[in-house]
Amino acid sequence: MTLRALHDAARRTLDPVHFDYLAGGTGEERVLADNERAFDRYLLLPRVLCGSETRDTAVDLPGARRTAPVVVAPTAFHRLMHPDGERAAARAAAAEGVVLVTGTAATTAVDGVVEAAREADPDPAVWFQLYLHPRQEVTEALVRRAETAGCTALVVTVDSPVFGRHTRDLRNGFTDLPPGYAAENMRDLPGAPPGSLIDIPMSPALSWRDFGETVRMTSLPVLVKGVLHPADARLAVEHGAAGVIVSNHGGRQCDAVPAAVDCLPAVVGAVADRVPVLLDGGVRRGSDVAVALALGAAAVGVGRPVVWGLAAGGEAGVRAVLGALRDEYDHTLALCGGRRNTDLTKDMIVRRGETW
Numbered sequence: 532m533t534l535r536a537l538h539d540a541a542r543r544t545l546d547p548v549h550f551d552y553l554a555g556g557t558g559e560e561r562v563l564a565d566n567e568r569a570f571d572r573y574l575l576l577p578r579v580l581c582g583s584e585t586r587d588t589a590v591d592l593p594g595a596r597r598t599a600p601v602v603v604a605p606t607a608f609h610r611l612m613h614p615d616g617e618r619a620a621a622r623a624a625a626a627e628g629v630v631l632v633t634g635t636a637a638t639t640a641v642d643g644v645v646e647a648a649r650e651a652d653p654d655p656a657v658w659f660q661l662y663l664h665p666r667q668e669v670t671e672a673l674v675r676r677a678e679t680a681g682c683t684a685l686v687v688t689v690d691s692p693v694f695g696r697h698t699r700d701l702r703n704g705f706t707d708l709p710p711g712y713a714a715e716n717m718r719d720l721p722g723a724p725p726g727s728l729i730d731i732p733m734s735p736a737l738s739w740r741d742f743g744e745t746v747r748m749t750s751l752p753v754l755v756k757g758v759l760h761p762a763d764a765r766l767a768v769e770h771g772a773a774g775v776i777v778s779n780h781g782g783r784q785c786d787a788v789p790a791a792v793d794c795l796p797a798v799v800g801a802v803a804d805r806v807p808v809l810l811d812g813g814v815r816r817g818s819d820v821a822v823a824l825a826l827g828a829a830a831v832g833v834g835r836p837v838v839w840g841l842a843a844g845g846e847a848g849v850r851a852v853l854g855a856l857r858d859e860y861d862h863t864l865a866l867c868g869g870r871r872n873t874d875l876t877k878d879m880i881v882r883r884g885e886t887w
């Protein structure tokens with residue numbers, strides 16, 4: 532099954548309101564469209580007669596040595612998309628040997644997600660995406676929950692000082708989880724009413740000091756997700772980040788920012804000599820993975836396509852998405868004369884229409 536076919540199957544399967552939640556962006560959805568389109572402007576310049584019969588696509592990431600430079604980006608509310616929800620995605624990612632990032636807004640608690648991943652791989656890599664809570668004791672309770680569950684890294688999302696205004700959700704009146712579903716990680720936290728979207732408060736008053744305090748409250752590596760400005764990438768490293776994820780939240784926060792891949796080179800230039808730089812937003816083909824790696828990313832995150840697979844076919848559907856991306860990436864690496872990820876280098880990138 533191609534990713535396009537899985538997308539179409541997800542659209543046929545899902546309640547249209549839930550499909551809109553998954554597919555949509557903010558504003559006029561300019562950034563949403565640009566994230567994908569931007570990849571068309573980067574072309575690969577293959578090297579020849581330097582490959583090998585087999586390729587090694589393994590990658591070392593914080594708290595994880597994995598088989599492919601692909602990470603399942605955190606996406607909320609999986610049980611709305613398929614009855615097996617986060618557990619199916621976790622089993623699939625573990626079986627494919629890639630990192631899964633489960634989030635604060637998951638509809639399955641983090642211990643259940645790690646338990647499901649262990650069904651496929653006794654030593655999986657599950658990272659926990661954290662929205663810093665304005666009350667530090669709530670943040671700390673979430674961190675302990677992730678540690679106890681067995682997560683191997685934390686991912687602090689910093690591009691959401693306020694909720695994104697998702698245009699389709701506002702039109703559809705989809706502003707919270709329906710009855711019967713909850714943000715399960717928010718249950719039984721100090722002074723917190725459980726489970727609804729408003730229990731995941733965001734705050735524009737959070738600062739790098741709050742981030743630094745989060746780094747100090749755990750021995751897990753902590754990545755920062757949602758950096759576009761190279762100065763913020765430097766601040767992240769200065770405050771103890773173990774990695775930086777270049778992301779505009781899949782076009783769901785500010786509708787006037789650059790495509791994620793266009794922000795990658797400057798962030799790589801600022802910090803990639805110190806910490807791994809990851810990218811998410813618009814990755815839809817194996818060649819997109821190759822372009823991001825050639826531009827200096829250690830790995831890429833994939834958001835919506837994983838959920839297309841989940842909605843279309845549960846665990847098998849997610850495996851189909853991850854397997855297709857891995858296979859296409861390996862094929863592209865071979866076509867570019869590469870043996871391993873680091874053989875993709877910046878001199879192998881040209882911009883469409885530009886010569887040198």
Ligand SMILES: Cc1cc2nc3c(=O)[nH]c(=O)nc-3n(C[C@H](O)[C@H](O)[C@H](O)COP(=O)(O)O)c2cc1C
Pocket residue numbers: 552553554566604605606607634635636660688756778779780781782783811812813814832833834835836
């Ligand atoms: C339905 C949906 C829910 C998301 N939920 C979260 C979330 O809870 N936390 C977070 O940090 N990012 C969240 N994201 C952003 C993704 O982690 C990622 O940045 C984005 O989807 C990447 O773009 P892509 O969908 O083009 O691959 C969400 C994205 C989508 C589409």
Ligand SMILES: O=C(O)C(=O)c1ccccc1
Pocket residue numbers: 607636695728731780783
């Ligand atoms: O939908 C999103 O993009 C998202 O990040 C989110 C945040 C909090 C609750 C639910 C989803």
